[in-house]
Amino acid sequence: MKIEITSKIIEITPAIRERIESRFNKLERLQVPLITPHVIVSKERLMFNIEATAGIPNGKLFAQAEHEDLYAAINDLGQKLERQLNRHTEKPLARRAQSPLREQAEPQEADAEVDA
Incomplete structure (x- = not known):
């Protein structure tokens, strides 16, 4: 993967480039393709x-x-x-709106209203 690294303040040494690339390689293990990654390094004070x-x-x-x-x-x-990235990949599994517990709770409340 080609990572674009930009810095105006400091020179990007091979050690810095290697550290950034190793962090992005860990992200690739999650089986999600990264499209045009870009890193900007700056220093303030x-x-x-x-x-x-x-x-x-x-x-x-x-x-x-x-x-x-x-x-x-x-x-x-x-x-x-x-x-x-984890949040993005696990999002389809969350499905909070279609919870079976919510569907079971609603009919019981309706039965209680009918009995009263």
Whole structure:
């Protein structure tokens, strides 16, 4: 996968590139194709800011992370993206609106009204 990494403040070293690519490789294990991932690295005063966007089928992922340590910020960013991707893949299984418990509770309430 080709990840576009942009930074105006600091130079992207091979170690930084490798860390970012390893975090995105963990996301690929979830069997969801990432479309054109883009990472922006910036620094404001003492904090590193990292933003990432990636397209997925039927949606888009976006996450930001901020930390004093660049590598810790990359890890936080990866965790945020992983949570979003898990939520996206598990969404069809949730089906809260079609819960069988809700359907069973409604007829019992109607019977109680008829008896009164």
